[in-house]
Amino acid sequence: xxxxxxxxxxxxxxxxxxxxxxxxLFIDLHLLHEVTSPQAFDGLRKAGRTVRRTDLTIxxxxxxTPTLDIDKPIADxxxxxxxxxxxxxxxxxxxxxxxxxxxxxxxxxxxGPQLGLTQPGTTVVCGDSHTSTHGAFGALAFGIGTxxxxxxxxxxxxxxxxxxxxxxxxxxxxxxxxTAKDLILAIIARIGTGGGQGYVxxxxxxAIENLSMEARMTVCxxxxxxxxxxxxxxxxxxxxAYLKDRPHAPAGADWDAAVEYWRTLRTDDDAVFDREVVxxxxxxxxxxxxxxxxxxxxxxxxxxxDPASYEDASERLAAEKALEYMGLTAGQALRDIRVDxxxxxxxxxxxxxDLRAAASVIEGRGVADGVRMLVVPxxxxxxxxxxxxxxxKVFTAAGAExxxxxCSMCLGMNPDQLAPGERSASxxxxxxxxxxxxxxxTHLVSPQVAAATAVLGHLASPADLTDATAHRTPLEV
Ligand SMILES: CC(C)[C@H](C(=O)O)[C@@H](O)C(=O)O
Ligand code: SF4
Numbered sequence: 001x002x003x004x005x006x007x008x009x010x011x012x013x014x015x016x017x018x019x020x021x022x023x024x025l026f027i028d029l030h031l032l033h034e035v036t037s038p039q040a041f042d043g044l045r046k047a048g049r050t051v052r053r054t055d056l057t058i059x060x061x062x063x064x065t066p067t068l069d070i071d072k073p074i075a076d077x078x079x080x081x082x083x084x085x086x087x088x089x090x091x092x093x094x095x096x097x098x099x100x101x102x103x104x105x106x107x108x109x110x111x112g113p114q115l116g117l118t119q120p121g122t123t124v125v126c127g128d129s130h131t132s133t134h135g136a137f138g139a140l141a142f143g144i145g146t147x148x149x150x151x152x153x154x155x156x157x158x159x160x161x162x163x164x165x166x167x168x169x170x171x172x173x174x175x176x177x178x179t180a181k182d183l184i185l186a187i188i189a190r191i192g193t194g195g196g197q198g199y200v201x202x203x204x205x206x207a208i209e210n211l212s213m214e215a216r217m218t219v220c221x222x223x224x225x226x227x228x229x230x231x232x233x234x235x236x237x238x239x240x241a242y243l244k245d246r247p248h249a250p251a252g253a254d255w256d257a258a259v260e261y262w263r264t265l266r267t268d269d270d271a272v273f274d275r276e277v278v279x280x281x282x283x284x285x286x287x288x289x290x291x292x293x294x295x296x297x298x299x300x301x302x303x304x305x306d307p308a309s310y311e312d313a314s315e316r317l318a319a320e321k322a323l324e325y326m327g328l329t330a331g332q333a334l335r336d337i338r339v340d341x342x343x344x345x346x347x348x349x350x351x352x353x354d355l356r357a358a359a360s361v362i363e364g365r366g367v368a369d370g371v372r373m374l375v376v377p378x379x380x381x382x383x384x385x386x387x388x389x390x391x392x393k394v395f396t397a398a399g400a401e402x403x404x405x406x407c408s409m410c411l412g413m414n415p416d417q418l419a420p421g422e423r424s425a426s427x428x429x430x431x432x433x434x435x436x437x438x439x440x441x442t443h444l445v446s447p448q449v450a451a452a453t454a455v456l457g458h459l460a461s462p463a464d465l466t467d468a469t470a471h472r473t474p475l476e477v
Contacts, residue, residue, distance in 0.1 A: 002268025004165045005234050006200040009140040009265065013123050015157055022159040028122035029139075030152050031108045032059035032095065034086040035413070036127030040150035041089040051093045053156040058117065059090050059097040062107045063413045067376055067403035070100055079414060093153075106379020106405045109133040109347035113217065114381050116246025120235035120262040125152055130347050130429065131230075132223040136216035137243070138235035138265045140200070143224065163229050164274040166199040167267075170207035172281035177462055179357070180215035181349060181427065181446035183207070183279075184222040185287040185297045191277060193295040196228030199275065202267060203233050207281035213242040214353035221348045222429050225294040234266045286461040288334055289431050289444040291322035296431075298334065300449065300461055306330035325433055326441050327421075334459050337443065341424040342373040342400075342454040343436070344447055346410040349427035350378025352385050354447040358427075359386075359394040361451035361462045366399050368457035373400035373450075374416060376408040400454065412437045425453040 003011070015024045030053075037059070044051070051057055064079035074080040083100065090097035098104040104111060109130055112118040118134040124141035125131060127149040134141035144158065152158055168187060188195075201223050203216075211219070216233050223231025240259055243249045250258040289297040290304050296319065298305065307319035307330065323330065328337065344350070344358045355377060367373045375395045377383035383405050386392055392402045409416040410428040418424055418440025427450050431442035443459060452460040 002271035004267045004271045004273060005138060005202055005232055005265055006140060006163070006165055006230070007271070009121050009123065009138070012121065013140075022161045024157050024159050025123055027125050027152050027156055027158055028056060028119075029112065029117055029124045030057045030156070031112055031124065031126035031128075031131070032057065032086075032149070033062050033108045033126070033128060034082040035063045036146050036149060037089065038082070038085050039146045040127070040153055041093060043147075043150040044093065044153055047154075049154045051095055051153050054094050054096070056156060057095050057153070058112075059086060059095055060105055060108050060111050061086060061098070061100050062105075063407045063411070065100045065105075065404075065406040066415050067374075067406050067408050068415070070404050076415070103380050103384075106377070106381065107347045107350060107407055109217070109221065110350060110378035110382065113137065113213070114246070114379060116243055116249035119243065119249070119258070120239060121265050125158065129224045130221050132228065133217050133221040133347055135220040135223065135230050135232040136213060137239055138232060138262065140230060140232065142230045164199045166196065166201045166228070166275040166277065167273040168201055168203050168277045168279065169205040170203065170279045170281050171205045172207055173210070174207055174281045174284060177286060177448060178284050179446040179448060180211055180218040182284055182287040183281070184219045185289065185294065185444060186284055187277075187279060188222065188226045188295045189287070189297045190279070191226055193225060193293050194227045196223060196226035199228050200230045200232060201226070201228045202273070203231060204267070208233055209236065211238075212353060213238060214351040217351065218348055218354075222294065225429055235262045286446065286449050288425075288449060288459055289442075290326065290328060290334060291319065292325055292431055292433050293318070293322075294429065294431060294444060296322055297444065300334050300459060302334060304328045304330055304332045304334065327423075335464070336458060337423070338458045339423045339425045339443065339453055340371055341409075341418060341422055342367070342371060342450050343376070343409040343424055343426040343428065344450050345374070345376030345378065345408050346428035347378060347407075348429040349447050350376060350382065352382050354427065355382065355386050355391050356389070358447040358451040359391040361448050361465070362398045362400070362455060363394045365455045365465065367454045371454055371457050373398075373454040374403055374409055375400050376403045376416070377405045379405050398454075409436050411435055412440075418442075425450050425459060
């Protein structure tokens with residue numbers, strides 16, 4: 001019987017296999033950040049071990065880093081300790097680190113791909129759930145816990161239990177103004193936050209093939225929000241073009257050999273998935289969340305759902321709780337929801353294409369009165385590219401704040417946070433209670449919707465922007 005893409009990559013990495021035991025897999029790339037690595041290094045130290053493959057291990061600082069005044073000492077003692085600890089550990093164990101201020105610093109899932117470290121057919125792990133991002137290259141990439149981080153540091157292998165396979169096939173063309181973010185939010189709303197549990201999802205179909213690498217990363221990034229072990233997309237010409245000439249991509253004859261192998265990384269025609277979901281791309285529209293998990297979303301053109309409309313009792317209860325926390329009423333049009341903060345950034349939507357998309361919407365317009373908009377590039381490289389293209393100027397002219405790279409307001413581990421009761425439109429991936437700051441309320445949106453929302457002050461798409469909002473700068477409003 002044929003094999004799926006995920007099964008092929010898995011099989012190519014088995015070091016040992018024994019009846020009744022998890023397979024031991026070789027890990028090609030181990031990414032580290034400051035939050036989940038301290039105990040792992042402590043464990044190594046206590047056991048007198050070294051890092052087995054420093055050449056396959058790389059660290060960056062992202063979660064606890066400020067996005068303003070990065071040349072000043074870090075005020076928050078917890079964040080400071082986290083960063084200092086990572087620096088000490090990387091120095092002691094000879095691990096390559098890109099600290100705050102370094103040109104390769106950024107959110108770990110933005111840094112790996114842009115350096116060309118994330119490659120088709122590889123196994124990628126990180127002590128971070130959004131490691132699924134790297135699956136966009138046809139890598140088998142998953143988040144791991146701190147004890148697994150220690151295991152990989154010590155051995156460059158990981159025992160892993162088998163997974164089930166799911167195909168999500170998206171056919172047809174995405175309508176104008178509908179993005180990868182809308183697609184993945186719609187998928188999660190459809191299959192639920194537990195729908196992917198135990199599965200590695202392969203996204204396929206013409207709509208997926210037509211996505212850029214940035215967009216594919218947005219889709220795979222949020223696989224974990226559907227509960228999946230990982231998300232993958234078969235590598236193709238788009239993948240190869242993105243990787244060509246990246247610092248760590250193979251070069252010369254090695255490149256040709258690599259591409260030849262990468263072309264074999266496709267699910268066989270006769271392979272069977274454990275579950276298949278089919279989505280019609282042409283029916284999608286801009287999608288936003290109204291609740292407190294990424295599955296509680298709906299088309300922007302619709303209304304806050306009535307919890308009573310849910311047949312499932314636990315879903316009904318979850319919707320009731322979500323509306324209470326979010327301060328929303330059933331039946332309220334989603335477009336009527338006013339926000340005070342807009343966040344463009346994160347490993348979901350903090351790449352150059354995302355910043356270009358948001359800039360193109362806000363160019364020549366102004367951020368609405370009483371709204372603060374933060375634009376945070378996913379990495380320093382993204383920031384430099386954006387500056388080269390003048391995007392930073394577009395944002396600041398519109399009244400937005402242009403910040404340094406990092407996780408920023410994606411989660412409240414650094415100074416960029418919502419105050420209690422504040423409401424955001426955010427291009428990040430999680431809208432859990434308190435995620436962006438205690439008592440903060442989050443609506444997950446695409447970069448285009450984020451920018452239109454910033455202009456109008458309520459959830460909106462670019463199509464809602466009339467000429468009346470054009471050519472206003474904050475000074476003229
Ligand atoms: C801090 C880290 C462990 C966490 C994760 O695993 O995803 C974070 O990145 C997040 O997005 O919630
Ligand atoms: S940007 Fe957000 S989702 Fe991504 S690694 Fe940072 S905190 Fe996690």
